[in-house]
Amino acid sequence: MRQRTAFSRTPFLCRNNFRGILLLTTSNLFLWTEDLSVATQQVDEQHKGLLDLFNQLHASISEKRGNDTSREIFEALVESTRLHFLFEESMMRLTHYVGYPAHKTQHEFLMEQICAVQTKLDNETGEITIDFLNSHKIWWENHIRGSDRDFSVHYEQSELNKSADHENAIASEERATWWKFW
Numbered sequence: 001m002r003q004r005t006a007f008s009r010t011p012f013l014c015r016n017n018f019r020g021i022l023l024l025t026t027s028n029l030f031l032w033t034e035d036l037s038v039a040t041q042q043v044d045e046q047h048k049g050l051l052d053l054f055n056q057l058h059a060s061i062s063e064k065r066g067n068d069t070s071r072e073i074f075e076a077l078v079e080s081t082r083l084h085f086l087f088e089e090s091m092m093r094l095t096h097y098v099g100y101p102a103h104k105t106q107h108e109f110l111m112e113q114i115c116a117v118q119t120k121l122d123n124e125t126g127e128i129t130i131d132f133l134n135s136h137k138i139w140w141e142n143h144i145r146g147s148d149r150d151f152s153v154h155y156e157q158s159e160l161n162k163s164a165d166h167e168n169a170i171a172s173e174e175r176a177t178w179w180k181f182w
């Protein structure tokens with residue numbers, strides 16, 4: 001059984017063993033469409049990256065490329081998801097978004113689902129299934145089109161969005177939050 005890292009103390013930060021960018025072909029399972037676009041390019045790019053990893057994972061499982069390959073893509077997806085959520089939540093705190101607690105709860109829900117799969121993989125009592133991927137996909141579709149777009153409207157009107165230094169401000173806030181988990 002693999003050892004848990006310090007991150008596993010919280011349901012949100014469940015692993016820290018992302019091993020790099022993976023170069024596999026994508027399937028068409030979860031295509032990017034303009035109705036998934038939100039106000040900020042950075043968030044759009046992160047969402048596209050997550051969709052790409054998701055499609056790689058689906059292709060790997062569908063084509064039975066092996067547990068190691070699927071596991072590696074899964075870990076990359078977990079890490080990218082975690083970093084994306086931290087980024088969005090930093091933006092929400094910086095702009096005093098009233099929907100922040102509810103939005104964060106949605107993020108935590110997905111991370112709990114993901115961590116439950118990780119635990120089963122660690123214990124060799126389960127596998128990544130197409131059903132899991134399908135429910136994962138539905139969550140993302142609903143979340144981006146609903147909660148992320150709602151926040152996007154708020155963010156677009158915020159002072160932070162108008163600030164030339166908004167990227168540094170978000171990065172600083174992220175770092176400040178990150179250390180609280182240690």
Ligand SMILES: [Fe+2]
Nearest residue numbers: 047088144148
């Ligand atoms: Fe998002």
Ligand SMILES: [Fe+2]
Nearest residue numbers: 088143147148
């Ligand atoms: Fe979100």
